[in-house]
Amino acid sequence: MNKRVMELKSVEVWDGNMANSQAFRQADVDVVAAYPITPSTATVENYAMFHANGYIDGEVMMTESEHAAMSACVGAGAAGGRVATATSSQGLALMIEVLYQASGMRIPVVLCLVNRALAAPLNVNGDHSDLYLTRDSGWISIDAFNPQQAYDMTLMSFKISEHPDVRLPVISNQDGFMTSHTAQNVTPLKDDVACKFVGDYLQVNALLNFDKPVTHGVQTEQDWHFEHKAKQHAALMGSKKVILETFAQFKELTGREYKLVESYNLENADVAIVCLGTTFETAMLAIDQLKAEGINAAVVAPRVFRPFPLEEVAEALQGLKAVACMDRSAPGGTVGALFNEVSGALINTSARPLMSNLIYGLGGRDMTVAILKDIFRTLDKEARDGKLSGKIQRFVGVRGPELSFYETQGM
Amino acid sequence: MSTLVNTQKEIKNLKTFSTAAERFEGSHLLCPGCAHSIIVREVLNATNDNLVVSASTGCLEVCTAIYPHTSWDCSWIHIGFENSSTAMAGVETMNKALRNKGRISADTPQPKFVTFGGDGSTYDIGFQWISGCFERGHDFMYVCLDNEVYANTGGQRSSSTPIGSSTTTAPAGSHSYGEKRQKKDIVSIMAAHGAPYVAQVAPNKWKDMVKKIQRGFDTHGPVFINAMSACTTEWKFAPNQTIEVSDLAVDSLVFPLYEIIDGRELNITYRPKNVIPVRDYLGAQPRFKHLFKPEYEYLIEEWQKRIDERWVFLQKREEIRM
Numbered sequence: 001m002n003k004r005v006m007e008l009k010s011v012e013v014w015d016g017n018m019a020n021s022q023a024f025r026q027a028d029v030d031v032v033a034a035y036p037i038t039p040s041t042a043t044v045e046n047y048a049m050f051h052a053n054g055y056i057d058g059e060v061m062m063t064e065s066e067h068a069a070m071s072a073c074v075g076a077g078a079a080g081g082r083v084a085t086a087t088s089s090q091g092l093a094l095m096i097e098v099l100y101q102a103s104g105m106r107i108p109v110v111l112c113l114v115n116r117a118l119a120a121p122l123n124v125n126g127d128h129s130d131l132y133l134t135r136d137s138g139w140i141s142i143d144a145f146n147p148q149q150a151y152d153m154t155l156m157s158f159k160i161s162e163h164p165d166v167r168l169p170v171i172s173n174q175d176g177f178m179t180s181h182t183a184q185n186v187t188p189l190k191d192d193v194a195c196k197f198v199g200d201y202l203q204v205n206a207l208l209n210f211d212k213p214v215t216h217g218v219q220t221e222q223d224w225h226f227e228h229k230a231k232q233h234a235a236l237m238g239s240k241k242v243i244l245e246t247f248a249q250f251k252e253l254t255g256r257e258y259k260l261v262e263s264y265n266l267e268n269a270d271v272a273i274v275c276l277g278t279t280f281e282t283a284m285l286a287i288d289q290l291k292a293e294g295i296n297a298a299v300v301a302p303r304v305f306r307p308f309p310l311e312e313v314a315e316a317l318q319g320l321k322a323v324a325c326m327d328r329s330a331p332g333g334t335v336g337a338l339f340n341e342v343s344g345a346l347i348n349t350s351a352r353p354l355m356s357n358l359i360y361g362l363g364g365r366d367m368t369v370a371i372l373k374d375i376f377r378t379l380d381k382e383a384r385d386g387k388l389s390g391k392i393q394r395f396v397g398v399r400g401p402e403l404s405f406y407e408t409q410g411m
Numbered sequence: 412m413s414t415l416v417n418t419q420k421e422i423k424n425l426k427t428f429s430t431a432a433e434r435f436e437g438s439h440l441l442c443p444g445c446a447h448s449i450i451v452r453e454v455l456n457a458t459n460d461n462l463v464v465s466a467s468t469g470c471l472e473v474c475t476a477i478y479p480h481t482s483w484d485c486s487w488i489h490i491g492f493e494n495s496s497t498a499m500a501g502v503e504t505m506n507k508a509l510r511n512k513g514r515i516s517a518d519t520p521q522p523k524f525v526t527f528g529g530d531g532s533t534y535d536i537g538f539q540w541i542s543g544c545f546e547r548g549h550d551f552m553y554v555c556l557d558n559e560v561y562a563n564t565g566g567q568r569s570s571s572t573p574i575g576s577s578t579t580t581a582p583a584g585s586h587s588y589g590e591k592r593q594k595k596d597i598v599s600i601m602a603a604h605g606a607p608y609v610a611q612v613a614p615n616k617w618k619d620m621v622k623k624i625q626r627g628f629d630t631h632g633p634v635f636i637n638a639m640s641a642c643t644t645e646w647k648f649a650p651n652q653t654i655e656v657s658d659l660a661v662d663s664l665v666f667p668l669y670e671i672i673d674g675r676e677l678n679i680t681y682r683p684k685n686v687i688p689v690r691d692y693l694g695a696q697p698r699f700k701h702l703f704k705p706e707y708e709y710l711i712e713e714w715q716k717r718i719d720e721r722w723v724f725l726q727k728r729e730e731i732r733m
Contacts, residue, residue, distance in 0.1 A: 030508040033501060059508040063497065064543035071494035071540065075465070075501025078488050081509055083501075101490050207486040207502055208515065210461040210522065215481035217489035224478050 003057040006050075006191065014186040016144070016179035019151035020086060020112040020172070021046035025056060026194035027110075027158045030081035030201070033061040033072035035091060038124045039176040040114035043086035058082075066091035070098035070109075077107035078216045080206025082158060084109065088176060089116035092130040096137065102169045103138030104232060105217055108161035109169040111139070112154055115277065116176040117363045125364020126176030128276055128328040131305070132337050138232055140170040140239055141306040145262075145280045147184045150174040152256060155189070156246050158198045163246075166239045167204060168232075173305070175277040177364065189254065197253060237307050260309035261316050262301045269298035271379035272317065273358075274342050275326040276301055279367050286372035297376040314345040321383035322354040324375060326396075328361045335393055335406065354382050357393040357406075365397055419625055420459045425617065431456040439482040440474035444643035444650025446657065447471050447556050449614040454525060454554055454636075455485070457624040461522035462486065463502050467495040467532035470563040471556060486522075493537035499526045500549040523628055524551035530571035531561045534595050545604040545633045552627045552634040555597065558642035566645040570595045573665075575710050576698045578645075583701040588710060593717075601635040602671040608632075610670035610680075613639040615657035619668055619680050626670075639666045647697035656695050663692040664722050669729075677728040689715045 006025070014022065020043040024032060034044040044062075051060045061076075063069045066087050073083045087095060092113060102109050115131050117123040134141060140160060144150040150172065157170040174180055189197065205214040220228050240260070247258045264284045266272070273283055283299035290297055300316050302309055317323055325343075327336025334340070339357035346352050358375065361367045375396065382389050391404035422428050434455045441448050447470055455462065462485040466472040472489045475482035490498045503524045509515040528537055533555040541553060560578055561567040567580040573594045577583035581590045602609045608630040612620040620638070627634035641657045643650045660666040661681060668681035690711050693699040702710050 030512070031501065031504050033504070057508075057511050059504045059511070061500070061504050061547070064539060064546070068494065068497045068540050068543055071490055071497040072501035072504065074490050075488060075498035076505040076508075077501070078498075079463070079502040079505035081505045081514075083505075097491060098494065105490070207463050207488060208506055208509065208522070210486065213483065213485050213487070215476050215483050215487045218476045218478040218481065219473055220478045228478075 004054045006055050008188050008190070011185050011187050013183050014147050014151070015042070015181050015183040016114065016147045016150040016174045017042035017181070018046055019147045019186055020154050021050065022188060023151050023154035024084050025050050026189065026191050027082065027084070027155060027198045028058065028195055029084045030058045031061060031072070031076040031083045032058065032085060033063055033069045033076065033083065034085045035063050035066045035069045035087070037066065037088050037091035039116055039126070039180045040086040040088040040091075040112060042180070043112050043114070066095040067098060070095035070102065073109045074098060074102050074105060074107050077102070077109050078105065078207050080203040080208045082162070082201045084112070084158075086112035086114065088114045089118055089130050092133060093118060096133060099134060099137040099139060099169070101217070104228070106167045106232070106235070107169060108167055110154065110157045110161055111169065111171045113171045113173050114176050114180045115173055123363040124176070126178050126277075127362050127364065129330065131173050131276070132329045134171055135306070135337060138168065138236060139306060140166070140168055140236065140243070140304070142170065142172055142304055143276050143302065144172065144174045144179065145278055145301070146179055147182065148186045150179060151186050151188060152250065152254070152258070155194060155198060156250055159246050160239065160242055162201060163242045164202060164204065166235060166242050168236055168239060173277070178278040187254075193253070197249070240304075240307050240309070243304055258303055260302070260304045261312040262303050263316055264299045265296070266298040266300065266316060268296045269320060270296045270383050271322045271376060272298040272300050272320050273324045273326050273372070273375060273379070274300045274313070274317075274338055276305065276328065276338070279326060279328070279361070282367055282369055283372050286369045286376060289369065290373055290376055293377075295376055295380045297379065308341055310341070310345045313342055314349050317342070317346060317353060318349060318351050320353045322356070322379040324356045324358050324379055326358045326360055330362060331359060331393070339393070354388055355392070356382070356388055358396045359393065360396040367397070371397055419629065420457060422457070422621055428456060428617070428621070434462060434483065434485040435475075436482045436484060438480075440477070441470065442644050442650065444653045445470070446558070446614055446640040446642070446653050449653075450554070450556060450638045450640055451527065453614055453617055453620055454624050457621050458523055458628050460520060460628070463488070463499065463522055463524050465489065465495045465499040465502070465526045467528035467537060468492040468563075469529040469532055471527055471529070473563060492532055494540050495526045495528050495532060496537060496541045496544045496553055499524050499551050500544045500547065503549045503551050526551060526553045527556055528553070529561075529563070530555060530557045530559060530569045533557070534570045534597055542604065545601065545606050545635070548632050550631055550633070552636060554636045554638055556640045557637055558640040558645065559594065560642065560645045562642050562645045571597070575702050575707070575714070577701060588701060588707050598635075598637050598671070602674045604633075605674040606633050606635055607673055608670065609635045611637045611639070611666065611668055613657050613661050613666055613668060615654045616661060616668060616681055623670060623680070645698065648695060652695070659687065659692040659695055662687045663689050664718050665689060665692050667722065667725055669725055675733050677725065679725055679729050689718050
């Protein structure tokens, strides 16, 4: 069957969902199995429309739940072809069982996760609780801060996931609504260039290869389970090399450069925040405006959340005096995940900055330039005072009395 | 609508059938006397075509695919307890996509897609996934290995457990006769999906079963087979009595053998020459032994009445052809 060619302009106006859909189309995905959920619905709707209009010769499988969508992705991937899906929030929560199965079975899948809060209370807006829910699932997890990056990350996800040295599923994250529903200029690759960049799908142990029958999804007990999971972790850690290679190839093709850890104004900075998602770009504005006040601030964000770039985070934060790790997820009785991991990255280094943990933006609460400027001013004061100005964990932008936890010790 | 795509395997007699080339190997950990292995062999031996098999978590899966061993000499996949149907739907959809794209050439024979799940996977936890697959019309055969209990985990009730059976989560005791609810009618439910072919089979009636399996393989679209799987461990009969107990099940009409085509046309495929009392079927299985106390005798009488009524119903359904 011949599929129609889609004429793209050199610059398109796409929101994050359309960026995902176009990356799926250009990657020539064989099976997309999905169940719609706000705010990732349009990723699937756009793709279904491409299919309806003849731009796709792969299959679109609209399942009865997200759990089934991921189950179908694993089956279709094991069969021997390229697969993708998209979801958010509760949908991710429902498919979480199969996320662990996909990675444990070493099935390449690309999941566009449009980040949204987890109920209860029910909330459709962007925060990172679903992203955090995938932390230990064994998936590679990459984060986009805007629609252009969503397109780039989703396209690269296929190449990374299917690399013979990786063979692990990949999550391409973006912020719900703030990225997924905000149309911006996106410079796409031409179809043939994008397709060539992703490359042909390389079958490994395909169920549809009847010359070599394979058993997928075995049981391993105490005699083999540990070795299996250890190898899986080693593959995930090893994917860093392939991610860096893919970023380098992509830069050569497009001029767009990506790093394991992104930063802005780090060279001059005394203080920094560490964050994920759209907060990165808002912080860039705050940082520029604060220069007039003599505050030298930076923003640092892991582009790759898994495998966690521990060494690169530690390196980025050397020489800083105060760092606030900003977690956009209810921490559930401990410090936020970013604070935990960034602190872990710094604990064996000589220069340990003052570390605070800011919980913010839950359920889509805005993180504005004004609030970020206040955060940087506080960090600047902490840097000058040589101590935290309050408890380690503080809730930012929440109504009601001040909410903070964990006293500093011996400071 | 049925279309013949591949040449059907000719099966002459039980000897040639039972000694056919095995894609389910004899080395596995299923209990001696387990009907699962008999059913699986009867299904797999009914075709020479390439096969992709999926299995739900359950007895069959944990006994046949423990790393580094496998009992399967065919493409095989297990993901979880509830999603073996959808795993196969994914495989079937990928097959379609790769053929659309010419990456599998058009002259490559179509493989068969078969999914096995226990009654736990089928009647209970995986029901939504199966229903979704049947509604979407995937071209595959789902075989339920129905032993009326969660046997893999030690004999807990399922919604296939019949009334009066003693299970670990609905045990018979001084104040209870065990399971209080009647078995779910999964065959009617699957037929109500409008599936092109739905049938109930029993491995002891192997000719009837193979005929249905071959019809299923020749059917385009989703096929549901409910296979009675007598469970020596949880029904508590001796391992060498599997076929005898299975005979009692079909000859008492507790497990009537029939098929439903396109959700409408019902055919009874086995009529016992001598219908035996339900009491004889129940009496052969210690899971029902408490029912023979005087205070629970009424349950056996009620059961017999239900079976009689059901048989009349099936015959009427067959007669009216709709």
